[in-house]
Amino acid sequence: MKLSWLSAVLLGAATTANAIDTIKAVGSKFFYSNGTQFFIKGVAYQLTEHDPLVDAAQCKRDAALMSTLGANAIRVYHVDAKQDHSSCMSEFENAGIYPLIDLDTFDTYILPNDPWWNQTQYDRYAAVMDAFAHYNNTLGFFVGNEIIAIANQSMAAPFIKSAARDMKAYRDSKGYRQIPIGYSAADIAELRPMLQDYLTCGGNASENVDFFALNSYEWCDPSTYATSGYANLQKDADNFPVPIFFSETGCNQPGPRLFDDQAAIFGPEMVNDWSGSIIYEWIEEANHYGLISYGPSVAATATGSNVVGGFTRAGTPMPVSPDFNNLKTAWAKASPTGVASSKYNPSSVSTRTCPSSTSGGWLVNGNVALPTLGETYSGTYTTAPSATGTGTAGSAATTTSTKNPAPANKEIAGMSAGLVGVMLFFTFWL
Numbered sequence: 001m002k003l004s005w006l007s008a009v010l011l012g013a014a015t016t017a018n019a020i021d022t023i024k025a026v027g028s029k030f031f032y033s034n035g036t037q038f039f040i041k042g043v044a045y046q047l048t049e050h051d052p053l054v055d056a057a058q059c060k061r062d063a064a065l066m067s068t069l070g071a072n073a074i075r076v077y078h079v080d081a082k083q084d085h086s087s088c089m090s091e092f093e094n095a096g097i098y099p100l101i102d103l104d105t106f107d108t109y110i111l112p113n114d115p116w117w118n119q120t121q122y123d124r125y126a127a128v129m130d131a132f133a134h135y136n137n138t139l140g141f142f143v144g145n146e147i148i149a150i151a152n153q154s155m156a157a158p159f160i161k162s163a164a165r166d167m168k169a170y171r172d173s174k175g176y177r178q179i180p181i182g183y184s185a186a187d188i189a190e191l192r193p194m195l196q197d198y199l200t201c202g203g204n205a206s207e208n209v210d211f212f213a214l215n216s217y218e219w220c221d222p223s224t225y226a227t228s229g230y231a232n233l234q235k236d237a238d239n240f241p242v243p244i245f246f247s248e249t250g251c252n253q254p255g256p257r258l259f260d261d262q263a264a265i266f267g268p269e270m271v272n273d274w275s276g277s278i279i280y281e282w283i284e285e286a287n288h289y290g291l292i293s294y295g296p297s298v299a300a301t302a303t304g305s306n307v308v309g310g311f312t313r314a315g316t317p318m319p320v321s322p323d324f325n326n327l328k329t330a331w332a333k334a335s336p337t338g339v340a341s342s343k344y345n346p347s348s349v350s351t352r353t354c355p356s357s358t359s360g361g362w363l364v365n366g367n368v369a370l371p372t373l374g375e376t377y378s379g380t381y382t383t384a385p386s387a388t389g390t391g392t393a394g395s396a397a398t399t400t401s402t403k404n405p406a407p408a409n410k411e412i413a414g415m416s417a418g419l420v421g422v423m424l425f426f427t428f429w430l
């Protein structure tokens with residue numbers, strides 16, 4: 001039945017007022033609440049060390065250009081729970097962009113060599129969750145970023161699980177929606193397979209991460225799926241129990257960046273197991289990973305209201321050439337449809353075995369008892385009684401990684417909610 005012009009317009013207006021679809025994790029995939037699979041096309045967004053989600057005018061300018069780029073997500077590393085984020089969150093919501101927020105910050109990190117997890121951290125993480133949980137476009141939370149970089153830091157891994165356990169329980173106790181809570185790992189070939197298995201092993205979902213994310217700079221253009229190292233990442237991600245994605249990627253050596261890895265991530269080699277990627281990073285600064293700049297670089301010693309470390313950090317974003325357009329082109333070509341949630345069987349995913357320790361390698365032996373809130377690492381762990389027990393990791397590290405120094409699909413997502421309404425209007429009219 002053809003709708004009248006008036007009712008179609010009213011329908012469009014009603015759609016415009018509707019909130020953005022929330023995202024949830026089911027099995028190894030993210031889904032919009034309408035059942036379409038969600039793939040992350042994100043950028044790391046941290047303009048200074050301070051919270052970037054408090055300046056509405058800046059968020060609006062950046063969200064608009066991110067839309068042009070084709071982004072549907074951002075990652076923010078440091079936020080201030082005491083600030084008001086509502087204007088920025090709605091600017092990003094209007095642009096169809098979903099923020100991933102790190103719950104930890106400079107003075108609350110779980111430390112690698114001397115880990116503890118206590119009430120001070122818990123309260124600060126919880127405050128960040130409280131500040132972001134009620135926004136429908138909050139995509140997820142990280143309980144840590146690159147805590148483990150060398151073998152003897154693997155002993156910190158149970159503290160990551162404790163933080164995930166407690167933050168998930170906190171989320172549920174507050175009645176928040178099931179916002180996914182996960183971890184962002186450094187890409188250390190000798191530890192990654194064990195870490196990603198460990199964070200999802202043991203058979204108790206309440207103690208496991210809801211997603212695993214990897215900061216990986218293995219693919220430096222020009223490269224290929226086979227030679228970049230991604231084939232190994234894929235082998236370890238096969239049928240992974242929870243969503244897995246790149247929480248940082250975009251090697252810039254030697255440059256220019258072609259972002260050819262996006263075709264692998266969103267193409268037949270990886271798209272069944274990976275949920276997308278976040279490109280490091282939005283702002284151009286000394287490391288030259290920027291997709292945009294807010295003006296020419298200035299003297300490193302220059303001072304000014306928006307100048308830090310030789311770069312202007314607010315204003316009108318301008319694409320860095322050719323990287324911005326190269327990414328835009330790469331993302332425009334990548335349009336995976338994935339699977340509808342109604343056709344997806346989450347119990348088809350694998351279960352992971354808690355890896356056994358090896359001398360000089362992964363040091364956590366099996367499914368150890370997780371630290372309780374308030375515990376500091378004592379030098380040993382006791383083995384937890386567990387049905388799934390211990391065993392060798394399903395996949396062992398076979399290659400060395402190239403960790404370079406560095407510090408989805410939703411076509412409509414890039415448009416404003418208003419445009420979605422307009423599109424519905426045309427759909428019904430035709």
Ligand SMILES: *[C@@H]1O[C@H](CO)[C@@H](O)[C@H](O)[C@H]1NC(C)=O
Nearest residue numbers: 116117118119120121374376
């Ligand atoms: C948590 O540990 C830190 C570092 O030792 C300490 O400063 C803080 O007081 C501890 N918090 C609580 C509640 O014990």
Ligand SMILES: *[C@@H]1O[C@H](CO)[C@@H](O)[C@H](O)[C@H]1NC(C)=O
Nearest residue numbers: 018019020022134135136137
């Ligand atoms: C989130 O979505 C719900 C249902 O669509 C809506 O009622 C609510 O107002 C939205 N919340 C915000 C903060 O926009």
Ligand SMILES: *[C@@H]1O[C@H](CO)[C@@H](O)[C@H](O)[C@H]1NC(C)=O
Nearest residue numbers: 113114149150151152153154
């Ligand atoms: C951890 O390993 C690093 C590098 O191998 C070494 O320098 C450091 O002393 C070790 N720390 C401990 C506590 O063994």
Ligand SMILES: *[C@@H]1O[C@H](CO)[C@@H](O)[C@H](O)[C@H]1NC(C)=O
Nearest residue numbers: 165169203204205206207370
């Ligand atoms: C799973 O973990 C949660 C949180 O640690 C705990 O409360 C619960 O008892 C565990 N369930 C089982 C079956 O062990």
Ligand SMILES: *[C@@H]1O[C@H](CO)[C@@H](O)[C@H](O)[C@H]1NC(C)=O
Nearest residue numbers: 021032034036410411412413
């Ligand atoms: C679900 O919502 C997303 C984002 O708005 C949209 O791209 C997709 O087409 C929708 N799927 C269905 C089945 O309506």
